Amino acid sequence: MKHLLAIEQLQREEIEAILDRAESFAEVGRRDIKKVPTLRGRTVVTLFYESSTRTSSSFELAAKRLSADLVSVKAAGSSVDKGESLKDTVATLSAYDPAAIVIRHPYAGAAQMVAGWTEAAVVNAGDGKHEHPSQALLDVYTLRRRLGSLEGKRIWIVGDVLHSRVARSNLIAFQRMGAEVTVCGPPTLIPRGIEELGCDVSHSLERLGEADVVYALRLQQERMTESFVPSLREYAATFQVDTRRLSPRQLLMHPGPVNRGVELSGEAIDSPQSLMTEQVAAGLVVRMAILYELLAGGERPAPVGDGEGAGRPTPIGQPA
């Protein structure tokens, strides 16, 4: 695997390889010194054109735990503000010979374009409303830890599917791992033709009880002014996942940040069936695994004869 651009491009075995790798990094996280030398001497660039807390911080920490040199570029306050094109920005950053560029961009296909412009491995950290593959991987990781396997499990993705890259990546990832997916929301927020991706479509929470896992999506405030929903009140009344609609055997997930009292009730968020904190923790180890797979994993032969030199994948069992 050269890049991580879209879940759509991954086979089940590739997904499982990353998750298995993440399991081994979970052990590193329990040590006093939570760092391995795998990427020592190599550079990881994070290039964020959109605001982000979880994704950017976990990729940065993942790079640091793997001992990479890290350059974090945020569009605000950079030459992007001065009108530099994406292509030119990538050319500039590529001059540092980075091993990986992690990019978040407000438009679909940006990561794929960047992959055509640089020698570095490119990680899509969210491109428009298209895909968010690392989120899908960490969600599958979280579920696999809890359930053992997703095979035959029923997963409902509830909310603003239309504007959600998380919904798209997770829909594909869950299905690849053997789950049956239903997307649920008002017709205004379910993209026309989504059923061709193999999922069921529901416009009511009536049958929510059949789900093993409920994955709620964030509803942006501005969706009301655009008449996607008449009011937050009506949306919450019809589509909020709360403890009344949720049975105790069901697991609850959300990519964050949550609008308390809109897509989820506060009670549901804080209930023991909520996996939201586990999702965040999984984000770190899964992103370490992604960087490892791209930069040190797979078929890449280990360089010989340069001692502890740069670029050499180090067995992760050894602390740095």
Next chain:
Amino acid sequence: MSLTETLDVRPGEAANLILRRATVLDPVAGIAGVHDVVVRGGRIAELAAPGDGDADGAEVVEAEGLHAFPAFFDPHVHLRTPGHEHKEDVETGTRAAAAGGYCGLLAMANTQPSVSTAADIASLREQARAGASVPVGFLATVTRGMKGEELTEMVELREAGAVGFSDDGLPIRSARIMRRALQYQRLCGGTIALHEEDPELSGDGVMHEGPVSAALGLAGIPSVSESTMIARDAALAAYEEARIHVQHISAAESVEIVRAAKAAGVQISAEASPHHLCLTDEEVRSLDPQRFKMNPPLRRESDRQALIEGLRDGTLECVATDHAPHQAEEKEVPFEQAAMGVTGLETAFAALHTELVLPGTIELGLLVERMAGGAAPFGIERPALAPGSEANIALCDLGAEWTVGEDGYESRSQNSWCAGRTLTGRVLVTLAAGQVAFRLRSFSLGVAA
């Protein structure tokens, strides 16, 4: 009106030549057979028996196995002049047209500033007389600055030589303004060409709304954003007994509406572009804006089939390229940010020959007819191969394979939807308005006598 009565071209030497043993095909004139096409003084002097044409000192082009068609006419081209000459200008755009076998084209008015005054028209006509390889006609905008608020001085524009009117690039939102323009047309004539799209429905869409947009997370442009506006304007044209031409039809629903309007006697004509006839929204999965982002967007296979059926039954009387040049920096950006439009003049015939004629989807004669069908809706005489006609001829090698872009482009821009494709069928020589407008370099070298 003949081509050069209405359109402007750089004056040059009238052609004298013979296309020896050419396979001549002009379905409208009922000509199909092998002839020596004798061109004298820029006119078709005779279609002689093969080998019998009297050269009389004129150049002889050995055309055995090659096809001579009436040259093509494109009613929908963006020459980007004035204002965006870095993308295209009158000279490069008409050169691209000549290379594609065209003997005439109509230029859209959505320039910077837009073509909204008689002075704008006069200046463009002067540029055409100075540098156009093939005759060009200019459309003026329907509304001032394409704002959709006030009509342009349509009478004065017509007197200055505007062939017709269009706000192409933007729809005319207001039904009231649309109706006024149609009423006013009675005073000044000039077909009104319409970019049909309801912006309330297309919103910030960047591709066809359907399973592919759902999979990619791209905002969709539903088919009904086009078809509802066509239905509105067909009804208005019927009510005002006006003449309208619907540009770049993309959706099956739209074809159906035009078909019904024609059956009801509305003076409506319509065009389809080569890219909508050859491609579907499945191409957008590549997220390549250079080749696959345009407005209207590529739609489903069922839409493409409906367009082909419309071409067959005459609901769509012509192919129009909507040649829309853009520079690389406007296309080397993520799909949603990229400019809309692709170039098409140099590849239209070859692409449709490759994609529709060779697989047997449509007959060669139908393609030839539709390639020149864009003249009549604007009151321009269609190019013909009958003796006595002005020489407007496309000489083609239907067996020639070539890779698009390999030798560069005549156009100043490179955003061809065919870039990198191998096409079968190539224009070798174009005669436009009685002059030799184009010769493929390798071919002319090959036959130099």
